[in-house]
Structures are given as C-alpha cells and as structure tokens.
Amino acid sequence: MQIIAVANGKGGVGKTTTAANLGVNFAKRGYYTMLLDTDPLACLEDWWDERKANDLQLMSIALSQLDEAIPKLREAGVEYLIIDTPGFISNAVTGLLCQADLVLIISKASPLDLRATQKSLKFIEEVKTPLVFVLNEVRKGTRIANEAIMALSQHGRVAPIIHYKNDFVVSMIDGRTLEETADADNPGIAEVDALADYVLRQAGEKTLKVIDRSPVKQATAEVIAISGRRGNKT
Ligand SMILES: Nc1ncnc2c1ncn2[C@@H]1O[C@H](COP(=O)(O)OP(=O)(O)OP(=O)(O)O)[C@@H](O)[C@H]1O
Numbered sequence: 658m659q660i661i662a663v664a665n666g667k668g669g670v671g672k673t674t675t676a677a678n679l680g681v682n683f684a685k686r687g688y689y690t691m692l693l694d695t696d697p698l699a700c701l702e703d704w705w706d707e708r709k710a711n712d713l714q715l716m717s718i719a720l721s722q723l724d725e726a727i728p729k730l731r732e733a734g735v736e737y738l739i740i741d742t743p744g745f746i747s748n749a750v751t752g753l754l755c756q757a758d759l760v761l762i763i764s765k766a767s768p769l770d771l772r773a774t775q776k777s778l779k780f781i782e783e784v785k786t787p788l789v790f791v792l793n794e795v796r797k798g799t800r801i802a803n804e805a806i807m808a809l810s811q812h813g814r815v816a817p818i819i820h821y822k823n824d825f826v827v828s829m830i831d832g833r834t835l836e837e838t839a840d841a842d843n844p845g846i847a848e849v850d851a852l853a854d855y856v857l858r859q860a861g862e863k864t865l866k867v868i869d870r871s872p873v874k875q876a877t878a879e880v881i882a883i884s885g886r887r888g889n890k891t
C-alpha cells in the first residue's frame with residue numbers, strides 16, 4: 658500500500674479537490690483506494706457522504722488511530738491511501754506526512770500562494786518524505802504558471818498542472834468529480850488522467866491501469882438498436 662498525502666499550510670489551494678479527483682480516478686482504474694480526511698472541517702468526508710457510487714472507500718478515524726489502522730488496510734489489500742490534510746501545518750500534520758510515501762504539495766500559481774508554499778515547505782522538507790508539487794487552478798494563457806514551475810522545480814518535481822475550470826467546482830455538489838460529470842471532450846478529464854498517471858508512476862507503478870474512455874461501447878449499442886429496427890421491418 659502506498660500512502661499519498663495532499664498538503665499545503667495554505668488554505669483553499671485545492672487539496673480536497675485534488676484528493677477527491679485522484680481518489681475517483683484511481684478507483685475507476687481498478688486500484689483499491691481509500692480516502693482519509695484529517696481536516697477538522699471534514700470537507701472531503703462531507704463530499705464522500707454525498708457520493709452514490711461505492712467504488713471509493715473513506716475511513717473515518719482519529720489521527721491517533723492511524724498507526725493501528727495502516728497494517729489492517731495493508732492486510733485488506735488497499736493499494737492507495739489518499740490523505741487530505743488541513744490548511745495549516747501542525748505537529749500532527751508533519752507526523753502524518755512522515756508516515757506517507759509521497760506528499761503532493763498543492764499550490765496555486767500566484768505570488769501569495771507561492772510564498773506561502775515556500776514557507777510550508779520548510780516544515781514539509783524536514784519530514785524527508787518524497788514530494789511532488791501540483792499547480793492547481795492555473796489560468797490559461799498566463800505567464801505566471803511557467804514562472805511558478807521554474808520556482809518550484811528548484812525544490813522538487815512538478816506534476817502536470819491542473820487549470821482553473823468551474824466544472825471542478827460544480828461536479829463536487831453531489832459527491833462526484835469532473836470526470837464523472839463533464840462532457841467526454843472536457844480538457845479537465847485529460848488533465849486529471851495525466852496527473853493521476855504521474856502520481857501513480859511516482860508511487861512506483863510500473864504498468865499503469867488505465868480507464869477505458871473509448872466511446873466504442875456506446876457506438877455498438879447504437880448500431881444494434883438501428884439494425885434491430887431494420888430487422889423488425891422486414
Ligand atoms: N482547478 C480548479 N478550478 C476551479 N476551482 C477549483 C479548482 N480546484 C479547486 N477549486 C475550488 O477552489 C476552492 C478551494 O478548493 P479546496 O477546498 O479543494 O481547497 P483546500 O486546499 O482543500 O482548502 P482548505 O485548506 O480550506 O481545506 C473550492 O471552492 C474548489 O471547488
């Protein structure tokens with residue numbers, strides 16, 4: 658089991674959104690995935706409570722119970738534990754990051770966010786867990802994203818970016834994510850796929866399971882329906 662923590666001492670950068678979108682994406686690929694919300698505001702848990710599909714699990718435990726829970730999750734065959742953390746760094750959060758195999762540091766590409774990310778990094782780097790930066794809510798056609806990538810890459814690897822898209826916001830109303838609600842050609846779907854590919858590779862996956870997004874099944878069903886109608890006429 659790989660433990661992936663999503664962190665940044667700055668609030669509102671997209672930690673919960675990233676945890677949910679990656680969790681759904683991993684589960685849809687067929688990885689046994691578990692979520693854990695360690696934010697006292699429990700936004701990930703609230704989102705998951707609304708979710709109808711039972712492909713993605715979430716466990717509700719106190720942080721003090723995590724040590725005891727990890728071997729049980731391994732035994733149960735959980736492949737990925739994705740942990741959402743609050744928008745502040747505390748001893749409890751750094752303790753948690755020590756137990757992770759990979760930390761995703763989510764940041765927006767703005768001076769305020771990048772400065773806060775650098776401050777968070779001082780605490781997170783002490784932990785020594787491998788880390789990857791994820792730039793989220795990037796506005797298309799802005800120069801600052803490239804500058805942010807250059808600044809962050811001096812501290813670690815930078816994952817494929819996620820752009821600003823209102824579909825990320827509205828998709829979460831009823832416990833779903835962008836890939837479950839948006840049209841098939843929505844660029845956000847490919848962005849989440851690319852981020853998930855990258856994170857899975859960083860987590861040591863050699864051969865990635867992928868989601869079959871081909872419209873073939875639907876097309877076949879349409880052909881059958883048409884030929885069925887023809888058949889009835891003759
Ligand atoms: N790529 C995106 N495009 C547009 N809106 C986004 C994107 N990512 C996140 N948001 C929105 O930004 C807001 C903050 O996101 P989110 O709650 O995931 O951040 P957070 O880091 O978990 O915040 P907190 O630290 O308060 O827990 C939410 O309203 C969310 O819907």
Ligand SMILES: [Mg+2]
Pocket residue numbers: 672673674696700701741742743
């Ligand atoms: Mg959050």
